[in-house]
Amino acid sequence: MSNQNNPIEKPFVIDAHLDLAMNSLEWNRDLRRSVHEIRQSEKEMTDKPDRGNGTVSFDSLRKGNVGIVVGTQIARYSKSSNKMPGASWNSPEQAWAQTQGQLAWYQAMEYDGWIRQIKDLQTLESHLRQWNEDPEKTPIGMIRSLEGADSIISFKHLEKAWEGGLRAIGPAHYGPGVYAQGTDATGGIGKKGRELLAEMERLNIILDATHLCDESFWEALDHFKGPVWASHNNCRALVPHHRQFSDDQLKVLIERGAVIGAAFDAWMLHTNWIKRKSTPEELNVSLETVVDHIDHVCQLAGNSLHAGIGSDLDGAFGTEQSPKDIDTIADLQKIPGILKSRGYSGEDIQNICSGNWLRFLREVWG
Numbered sequence: 001m002s003n004q005n006n007p008i009e010k011p012f013v014i015d016a017h018l019d020l021a022m023n024s025l026e027w028n029r030d031l032r033r034s035v036h037e038i039r040q041s042e043k044e045m046t047d048k049p050d051r052g053n054g055t056v057s058f059d060s061l062r063k064g065n066v067g068i069v070v071g072t073q074i075a076r077y078s079k080s081s082n083k084m085p086g087a088s089w090n091s092p093e094q095a096w097a098q099t100q101g102q103l104a105w106y107q108a109m110e111y112d113g114w115i116r117q118i119k120d121l122q123t124l125e126s127h128l129r130q131w132n133e134d135p136e137k138t139p140i141g142m143i144r145s146l147e148g149a150d151s152i153i154s155f156k157h158l159e160k161a162w163e164g165g166l167r168a169i170g171p172a173h174y175g176p177g178v179y180a181q182g183t184d185a186t187g188g189i190g191k192k193g194r195e196l197l198a199e200m201e202r203l204n205i206i207l208d209a210t211h212l213c214d215e216s217f218w219e220a221l222d223h224f225k226g227p228v229w230a231s232h233n234n235c236r237a238l239v240p241h242h243r244q245f246s247d248d249q250l251k252v253l254i255e256r257g258a259v260i261g262a263a264f265d266a267w268m269l270h271t272n273w274i275k276r277k278s279t280p281e282e283l284n285v286s287l288e289t290v291v292d293h294i295d296h297v298c299q300l301a302g303n304s305l306h307a308g309i310g311s312d313l314d315g316a317f318g319t320e321q322s323p324k325d326i327d328t329i330a331d332l333q334k335i336p337g338i339l340k341s342r343g344y345s346g347e348d349i350q351n352i353c354s355g356n357w358l359r360f361l362r363e364v365w366g
Helices: 020-025 035-042 058-063 092-111 121-133 155-163 188-205 214-223 247-257 286-299 327-342 348-365
Strands: 013-017 064-073 115-117 140-147 166-170 206-208 261-263 307-309
Touching: 013 261, 013 307, 013 348, 020 064, 058 327, 064 092, 064 327, 064 348, 092 115, 092 140, 115 121, 115 206, 115 214, 121 348, 140 206, 155 188, 155 214, 155 261, 188 214, 188 286, 188 348, 214 247, 247 261, 247 286, 261 286, 286 307, 286 327, 286 348, 307 348, 327 348
Parallel strands: 013 064, 064 140, 115 140, 140 166, 166 206, 261 307
Antiparallel strands: none
């Protein structure tokens, strides 16, 4: 990759979790504009708490040498008996339609030359060669993931999604789901969840363990023998919350060859964070705090081979709930210097910034 001889300078970065299509369709952000222009267009808007605070655009990704992202499709379904707050649809069919709108946006951006879909080893290696040769003229690579499987109406729909390039699935998001139980819920995956995992294994779809509640996590890993990662998850040992993974969970993921992407949402980085009240400056939440979680994974593994970045920036929050030294996603390039100051070698830094995700994908798709 570019800058391999001096990886501290500006290493190639992979961000394993960005809700790009959600931002485009639900926040109505044109990511072809700069972050500054998007913020200016939202100055008078109050419909969402993070208006005017966005951090992600195609331009800022390129400035940060973020050459590959995992871009999500996301649409929850909630039964009428589920009173859990948060956006969700009243039927799986509506959720499916929402994800297809998001897919159409990704396809439009690919047609317009902003992104390139990566779905196998050939497209991965081709993208890496072109980015290394001419990053300014190479579209940003994108691997498509489904966050929460509620929108999968049938396994024919799953196969259609796979044929179109879907390569990773997190079976649950928030609350109880069709195939598994997510954050703030309890319980296992049940018969439907086990059937989904069997189909994912058959199609070689990556299991994203992020957001699975503890019972669903352990049941899923017992039944799924295919590739597993955690695209955006932090450490319960540092910030105690069921959304984070315990050391036992992290250890079993490491044993399975997973990579765990550090998430940047401030409430996952500080025990005393109060949503809509706390500020990153007040609680000193910074990229150093993110690196604490990266370092914890490395210490558990005994090496740098299982930690990565899955920032979740602009995942329904902006600079008001991000590390204080993040202005745009280009500031991911501050992480190498922090790692170096903690004694991480150039090879370690390259592993964490992108090498671990690349090794994982090469093994899965090889």
